[in-house]
Amino acid sequence: MLKKHPLTAFILFGLLLFLLSNRVDELRVFQGATVAIYVIAIASIILLTGYSGQVSLGHGALLAIGGYAAALSRNHWGAPVWLAFCIAVLAAAMGGYLLGLAAARLSGPYLAGTTLALAIGLPSIANQFSIFGGEQGLLFDIGAPPASLGADFTQYKWYFWIAALAALIIIYWLRNVMNSRYGRNWKAVRGNDVAAELAGINVGRNKVLAFTISAGIAGLAGALLAMTISTVSPGAFPLALSFSLATGAVLSGVTTLGGVMIGAVTLVAIPEIVDSVVSRYETSETVANNLPGLLVSTLLILTVLFVPNGPVEQMRARHERRAKR
Amino acid sequence: MTRTNRRKLALTSAVLAVAAMTASSLPAQAASDPGVTSSSIKLGITVPMTGIASPGYNKIPGAMKAYFDYVNSNGGVNGRQIKLVIKDDQYIPTTAVAKANELILKDKVFALVGTLGTASTKAISASTQLAKRGIPSLFVNTGFSGFADKKAYPTTFSILPSYQMEAKIMGKFLKDKYADKKLALIYQDDDFGRDALAGFKQAGITFGTYIPYASGSQALPATGAGWISKLKASGAEVTVLFGVSSASTAALANAYAAGFKTQWVLGSVGGDATTIAASNKAYVPLLYGAKGFSFAPAPSDSTDEYIALFQKIYSVAQPTQTFDNNVVAGMSNAFLAVQALQATGSNLTRAGLIKTVETKGASFANPFLTPLGYSATSHVGATGYWIGTYDPTGALKPDGGKYTVYTTDSGNGPVVESSYKRPAMPAKGLPN
Numbered sequence: 001m002l003k004k005h006p007l008t009a010f011i012l013f014g015l016l017l018f019l020l021s022n023r024v025d026e027l028r029v030f031q032g033a034t035v036a037i038y039v040i041a042i043a044s045i046i047l048l049t050g051y052s053g054q055v056s057l058g059h060g061a062l063l064a065i066g067g068y069a070a071a072l073s074r075n076h077w078g079a080p081v082w083l084a085f086c087i088a089v090l091a092a093a094m095g096g097y098l099l100g101l102a103a104a105r106l107s108g109p110y111l112a113g114t115t116l117a118l119a120i121g122l123p124s125i126a127n128q129f130s131i132f133g134g135e136q137g138l139l140f141d142i143g144a145p146p147a148s149l150g151a152d153f154t155q156y157k158w159y160f161w162i163a164a165l166a167a168l169i170i171i172y173w174l175r176n177v178m179n180s181r182y183g184r185n186w187k188a189v190r191g192n193d194v195a196a197e198l199a200g201i202n203v204g205r206n207k208v209l210a211f212t213i214s215a216g217i218a219g220l221a222g223a224l225l226a227m228t229i230s231t232v233s234p235g236a237f238p239l240a241l242s243f244s245l246a247t248g249a250v251l252s253g254v255t256t257l258g259g260v261m262i263g264a265v266t267l268v269a270i271p272e273i274v275d276s277v278v279s280r281y282e283t284s285e286t287v288a289n290n291l292p293g294l295l296v297s298t299l300l301i302l303t304v305l306f307v308p309n310g311p312v313e314q315m316r317a318r319h320e321r322r323a324k325r
Numbered sequence: 326m327t328r329t330n331r332r333k334l335a336l337t338s339a340v341l342a343v344a345a346m347t348a349s350s351l352p353a354q355a356a357s358d359p360g361v362t363s364s365s366i367k368l369g370i371t372v373p374m375t376g377i378a379s380p381g382y383n384k385i386p387g388a389m390k391a392y393f394d395y396v397n398s399n400g401g402v403n404g405r406q407i408k409l410v411i412k413d414d415q416y417i418p419t420t421a422v423a424k425a426n427e428l429i430l431k432d433k434v435f436a437l438v439g440t441l442g443t444a445s446t447k448a449i450s451a452s453t454q455l456a457k458r459g460i461p462s463l464f465v466n467t468g469f470s471g472f473a474d475k476k477a478y479p480t481t482f483s484i485l486p487s488y489q490m491e492a493k494i495m496g497k498f499l500k501d502k503y504a505d506k507k508l509a510l511i512y513q514d515d516d517f518g519r520d521a522l523a524g525f526k527q528a529g530i531t532f533g534t535y536i537p538y539a540s541g542s543q544a545l546p547a548t549g550a551g552w553i554s555k556l557k558a559s560g561a562e563v564t565v566l567f568g569v570s571s572a573s574t575a576a577l578a579n580a581y582a583a584g585f586k587t588q589w590v591l592g593s594v595g596g597d598a599t600t601i602a603a604s605n606k607a608y609v610p611l612l613y614g615a616k617g618f619s620f621a622p623a624p625s626d627s628t629d630e631y632i633a634l635f636q637k638i639y640s641v642a643q644p645t646q647t648f649d650n651n652v653v654a655g656m657s658n659a660f661l662a663v664q665a666l667q668a669t670g671s672n673l674t675r676a677g678l679i680k681t682v683e684t685k686g687a688s689f690a691n692p693f694l695t696p697l698g699y700s701a702t703s704h705v706g707a708t709g710y711w712i713g714t715y716d717p718t719g720a721l722k723p724d725g726g727k728y729t730v731y732t733t734d735s736g737n738g739p740v741v742e743s744s745y746k747r748p749a750m751p752a753k754g755l756p757n
């Protein structure tokens with residue numbers, strides 16, 4: 001069904017989420033919003049790494065650009081929310097384009113190093129200019145949900161609706177882009193750039209394009225993240241965020257969009273599961289504090305060892321092998 | 326073939342989403358304020374327990390818990406036992422908001438207590454809508470003066486004096502003691518440092534040399550060395566450092582390596598021996614002779630009744646940990662929280678708690694050596710500092726053998742020597 005009527009499937013899935021958001025308590029709604037944001041951010045990494053073969057360890061910096069752009073445009077120009085999100089996408093895409101120009105000349109560890117440096121360096125820029133509000137950051141208030149939704153409609157449900165809608169649109173759009181000429185070009189470049197070049201694909205331009213789109217999507221994720229915490233500050237986009245997004249992408253399977261939920265849900269669920277397990281047993285504080293990190297790292301290693309292309313891709317491959325027999 | 330798989334994929338995704346969101350069932354809403362029963366009060370704290378900011382700060386919750394347990398074993402607060410739920414926010418605002426949401430929505434705490442870090446505190450307050458929900462955020466651990474602003478943060482109370490107050494008091498000290506010396510200032514170039522610059526300006530202090538640094542750059546080896554060569558060139562006799570502990574470490578270590586001598590004056594944030602020791606124990610003796618600022622009694626001062634009690638409680642609760650100013654901060658925080666809860670009475674509500682701190686807060690029993698500034702219009706805690714000198718073990722000892730306290734405000738008010746006499750500690754250290 002998804003293949004024949006993908007739009008219908010996405011709409012149905014959206015409706016399902018909408019119904020769910022009315023059934024669960026507010027904490028789950030908040031976590032749902034976080035999952036949706038991670039879905040967008042991880043998708044942007046999958047596009048970049050899995051489809052165009054470029055590695056970014058500094059996606060947190062692109063999220064930061066989006067978050068700050070949204071907050072600044074709203075605080076200074078009074079931009080409506082949708083416009084603030086569009087500006088976030090454009091600003092981050094612009095940043096990604098410039099970065100992409102440099103990135104297209106680099107590959108492998110050199111590219112990873114460059115993006116890593118960006119993730120470390122960019123937040124301190126916020127401390128240099130007072131417009132960015134320094135360490136404590138800026139407020140980013142998208143306002144209360146429309147009154148027409150009723151008095152019981154909570155702020156977090158509003159965030160969830162916005163984030164989930166954005167995630168559905170982005171995934172639907174990305175799915176189409178990846179099945180288009182651009183997607184095929186990117187895959188060709190990832191597979192073998194010399195062969196792609198010989199086939200008439202402009203490798204450099206395609207890499208820059210992938211970087212730009214990926215950055216724009218990351219910018220949207222950044223603006224949504226800023227929305228859920230109502231502020232932007234350098235501390236909200238630490239190196240740890242870039243790493244956990246990269247981890248989420250690997251857990252999801254970097255070569256396919258299909259598993260993107262897996263990484264996003266894992267990142268949100270693991271700390272909570274650990275919390276509830278730990279609170280039930282009297283464990284040492286050090287163990288409790290470091291267990292989430294340990295679990296995620298273990299999952300990462302297991303994924304790389306046993307399902308390097310992600311669980312979804314693995315299932316697909318197994319089915320195909322079986323079908324051939 | 327592919328079709329079945331796609332369908333499976335859609336199904337898997339849907340199931341995952343459902344599973345993630347329905348992992349817990351809808352809880353019943355209590356009629357009165359959450360977190361309070363006839364026998365218990367639940368409080369929540371988010372602090373960096375892991376990550377770069379955790380050394381030192383991660384001792385605060387343990388210290389708070391030690392004091393709460395002491396109160397609990399003595400009958401609790403108006404017959405209620407205090408339960409502290411601790412969450413690790415890694416000093417990341419996003420994580421802090423997620424954890425605060427768990428505290429408020431899942432653990433159903435009555436109030437937040439001791440939230441740490443300006444960015445995290447701000448994000449928690451805005452995103453979880455503390456003000457709209459009327460959730461008290463007691464005694465946040467940040468010197469950002471904004472949190473004392475009742476209009477912007479009606480349910481938040483700060484505990485530390487503001488950075489501006491500290492700089493004003495430091496300014497007076499420099500004027501009194503080092504008027505004829507060549508002064509230099511190293512400061513963190515963000516709002517933390519800018520608050521300080523504003524305070525120094527009000528105190529009428531101009532430095533011969535200003536050395537701003539970007540937050541984070543102090544970790545680079547060249548940064549500290551650069552400061553020292555600038556200080557050397559300017560012939561700075563007295564150097565004020567208004568930054569975090571890692572900046573103090575960079576400055577002291579490089580000065581020592583270069584054989585450069587200056588009278589160091591360290592801001593309260595950057596003078597924590599525990600944090601410095603966490604980076605390298607060998608750096609602690611370098612604090613020797615530096616001037617420092619504090620508003621709580623020195624952790625080593627067991628002649629102080631509060632410190633003596635805290636030492637006794639903590640040595641039983643956490644026998645392997647050192648008793649330092651992070652422990653004093655945590656236990657003082659817990660003491661004030663208990664005092665506020667106790668004073669609110671047995672009919673405990675969130676609104677009642679806030680009102681109590683506003684109306685009675687200034688006269689609360691507490692370990693600090695400065696007056697508390699709580700009132701119907703101001704939510705600032707301690708309002709001053711005493712000045713001391715670090716000994717070779719990194720402990721701050723008051724100059725002249727006694728605490729001389731200076732108080733001021735975050736505005737244009739003067740810096741005055743305080744005649745404040747701390748109220749005697751209630752019997753057994755249990756607020757009444």
